[in-house]
Amino acid sequence: MATPVDIVTIDMIKPSYPTPLHLKNLNLSFLDQTSPSVHFHVILYYEAYPSNNGSHNYEKMSLKLKQSLPEALVTYYPLAGRIRGTCWVDCNDAGAEYIEVRFPDIQLSDVIGKCEPERLNKYVPMVPRGGEDIPLSVQVNFFGCGGAAVGLCISHKVTDATFGSMTSRFPPITDFHLFQPPPPPPPGATPENIVTKRYVFDESKLAMLKNFVTVGPYNEINPTRVEAVTAFIWKNFIDAVINRDKNKVQNILFAAMHSMDIRSRASPPFPQNFFGNACAMALMEKEMDSKKEEGGFTYHDLAVKMRDAIRKVDVDYMKRMEDGDNFLKYISTSKVNDPCFKDGRTTIETCCFTSWSRLPLYDVADYGWGKPVWVSPIAIPLKNMIVLLGTKTGNGIEVWVNMLKEDIALIDTNYHLISSMMP
Structure with missing residues (x-):
């Protein structure tokens, strides 16, 4: 039987300040171009964030993240742009994809305790709904117990997994010209039963x-x-x-x-x-x-x-x-x-x-929910x-x-x- 799910929001979150003109076109480096043309995924799980009266205040949790994401996109501005072919990112502030979903009949303890890898995929976009040229898609999942899971879908053409740890530390350096890119070879992959x-x-x-x-x-x-x-x-x-x-x-x-x-x-x-x-x-x-x-x-x-x-x-x-x-x-x-x-x-x-x-x-940034109780790929x-x-x-x-x-x-x-x- 299908699990009841309520899609609350599908939106584009834009940076709180526009990207300067001299940063609008970002050429991908050799390392970026030769990275696989896939998105990588990570999910962060948080215990319930109770309100003063003991109820689960989903709106307050959602608001905290929606306020934090535009600020983060000022710093990590390529994630709010659009990937153009294999060679550059148009840092046009079109925004990161934001999806909010509620699973009223699922408990966070069951998700973590059972840990069925294939079932985790529904808590993160496999690819952005708006198109694969979107570098970042965020899916926020709220469970019946008040717990939450934040699923990140990030293009490997733009960054690697260290992005997850950078968000708690300091602004990045985006010097993508350290390695001069040759024309990239055509990628290929064969799907199999895994x-x-x-x-x-x-x-x-x-x-x-x-x-x-x-x-x-x-x-x-x-x-x-x-x-x-x-x-x-x-x-x-x-x-x-x-x-x-x-x-x-x-x-x-x-x-x-x-x-x-x-x-x-x-x-x-x-x-x-x-x-x-x-x-x-x-x-x-x-x-x-x-x-x-x-x-x-x-x-x-x-x-x-x-x-x-x-x-x-x-x-x-x-x-x-x-x-x-x-x-x-x-x-x-x-x-x-x-x-x-x-x-x-x-x-x-x-x-x-x-x-x-x-x-x-x-130790990722605390958005007012505390630290994650579990972090997983998919x-x-x-x-x-x-x-x-x-x-x-x-x-x-x-x-x-x-x-x-x-x-x-x-x-x-x-x-x-x-x-x-x-x-």
């Missing part, structure tokens, strides 16, 4: 994962939380692929890409309040090695591979990025020019990781996309895995095995 699951690793589970990773045949490492979790997900994915296609494993190259914030890796470093895309991909490649334990696919081997790949995103790497055309040639791979495809390897199986674990998502139809984010306590890691059902099964099994071993 399952989304959420795994929570508290301190105890993280300690166990780190023990799996630490000891190797030749050396030891002290893995970070992200390294330990990434190795766990990547290894189980590799094992799942091997189990379903053992006869062809010698023909498969396994790869993982980890999105990295490069603000501190440039020389000189980007300002921490740089607004736009400032991410690079650390690429890890691994093929079967019959001479090594588990074919070279141990937790330790994969964590070391990841660490080495991240270290390669250094000042020299950043200098290559400044020349967009040559950088695209540098990172391009094909079966013709990539030595990883030697010895008859014909297939590549890739996982893509992005980590929000260091972003202060629970289910996304992108195969082998994995999102890591910190828990509210700051000590754990949430992992949101989007994979084919047959590939996610082994992750599910081993996660529950780890959970059963906890005291």
Whole structure:
């Protein structure tokens, strides 16, 4: 049975002051142009905001956000503009999309307690209703208990996930000319049936994962939380692929890409309040090695591979990025020019990781509702996309895995095995 829903408002919120003429046309950087042509989504959940008489004052909560958003759009003015093609933003103050929805029969505690990823998608616009050229769409959801969820839909062409943490700190720097853009290649994506699951690793589970990773045949490492979790997900994915296609494993190259914030890796470093895309991909490649334990696919081997790949995103790497055309040639791979495809390897199986674990998502600006009690992404139809984010306590890691059902099964099994071993 469909859940009763009441759409209260669909509006365009404009900046409280017009954008100066010299900022009206914003050319997208190389990093922006080569970012995926998708919107990313984040939802912030707030407990009930009671009025003096104990009732739920939705109008007052809504008013606070409507008053705050125009002020924020003065600072983040590209989000009130319109994306023109792939190369620039018309900062015309047309406004950010604002949608207000009420779910009178749903309780916030049920949304958080059950955490069914696919059901969360209704609390955020998948794409702006007014068109994909709108950089920002905000959906405010009020529940029957008085709690609320604010869903943000943001174009990846304009900024990355650090935007969520900037809103609580200081005005941004929008120097999009740090990297000169070449003509962008045409993007492409194939939709498939994807399952989304959420795994929570508290301190105890993280300690166990780190023990799996630490000891190797030749050396030891002290893995970070992200390294330990990434190795766990990547290894189980590799094992799942091997189990379903053992006869062809010698023909498969396994790869993982980890999105990295490069603000501190440039020389000189980007300002921490740089607004736009400032991410690079650390690429890890691994093929079967019959001479090594588990074919070279141990937790330790994969964590070391990841660490080495991240270290390669250094000042020299950043200098290559400044020349967009040559950088695209540098990172391009094909079966013709990539030595990883030697010895008859014909297939590549890739996982893509992005980590929000260091972003202060629970410390976003307080709009009079208090701090969020939970922050989440949503289910996304992108195969082998994995999102890591910190828990509210700051000590754990949430992992949101989007994979084919047959590939996610082994992750599910081993996660529950780890959970059963906890005291």
